[in-house]
Amino acid sequence: MDFVSVILGSKSDYEVMKKCIDVLDDFSVKYEIIISSAHRSPQRTKEYIKNAEQKGAVVFIAAAGMAAHLAGAVAASTTKPVIGVPLSASKLQGVDALYSTVQMPSGMPVATVAIAGAANAAYLAMQILALKNEKLDKQLKEDRVKKAKKVENDSATIEKIL
Ligand code: RP5
Numbered sequence: 684m685d686f687v688s689v690i691l692g693s694k695s696d697y698e699v700m701k702k703c704i705d706v707l708d709d710f711s712v713k714y715e716i717i718i719s720s721a722h723r724s725p726q727r728t729k730e731y732i733k734n735a736e737q738k739g740a741v742v743f744i745a746a747a748g749m750a751a752h753l754a755g756a757v758a759a760s761t762t763k764p765v766i767g768v769p770l771s772a773s774k775l776q777g778v779d780a781l782y783s784t785v786q787m788p789s790g791m792p793v794a795t796v797a798i799a800g801a802a803n804a805a806y807l808a809m810q811i812l813a814l815k816n817e818k819l820d821k822q823l824k825e826d827r828v829k830k831a832k833k834v835e836n837d838s839a840t841i842e843k844i845l
Contacts, residue, residue: 685816686713687808688740690728690757692720692747696770699799700746703768706805710822712812715740721747721756728753732760742808745793746801748772751780754793764811766804767793 687707691700696718707714715735719728732743743761745754746768754767767784771777777798785795796803806823813820 684713684739685741685812686715686739687742687744687805687812688732688735689714689716689744690731690746690753691716691718692745692751692753692770693772694718695772696746696748699770700768700801702801703744703746703805706802707809710809710819710826712805712809712819719753721752722750725756728756729760732757736761736763742766742811744768744804744808746770746804747784748777748780749775749783751783754784754795755787755791758787758791758793765793766807767795768800768804769795769798771798 689700689703691697704714704716717731719731721728740763742764743757744766745757747753748770749772751767751769754765758765769777769780769784771780773779781795781798784793787793794807796807809819809823813823
């Protein structure tokens with residue numbers, strides 16, 4: 684059973700990451716979501732990743748703020764793709780988490796989305812799943828058509844072309 688695993692560093696990350704869950708729900712994609720911290724519960728994080736892989740996790744999404752080492756810690760424990768979501772949780776407004784998440788050493792990649800890029804983390808995870816899932820690939824292509832149509836419709840409400 685292929686699924687997406689979403690790991691949050693803290694319950695305080697949930698409000699932003701709800702957008703990620705909403706997108707996965709919209710596309711009826713299977714996921715697990717748990718809270719586990721790289722710093723506060725490193726053993727739980729490691730054990731969870733091992734179990735999730737055995738159950739069929741195909742891609743991991745790890746979201747954390749401040750000195751955000753969660754995505755890197757996940758990447759250290761799996762060779763499945765890891766998507767990192769840096770979050771704003773301090774006076775540095777997410778730049779701290781962005782640098783902590785994106786600056787991985789060679790050979791240990793984390794595909795880092797924008798600060799608070801919860802929805803894009805879900806889309807990227809689905810694009811990875813869609814490599815082996817034609818139905819999901821079709822859904823994603825249809826979604827792109829819908830998005831392009833919305834641009835045209837929005838423009839039509841205000842546009843003036845000479
Ligand atoms: C990080 O520290 C978490 O991912 C969260 O973004 C931030 C603050 O955590 P709390 O103190 O709110 O639990 O590890």
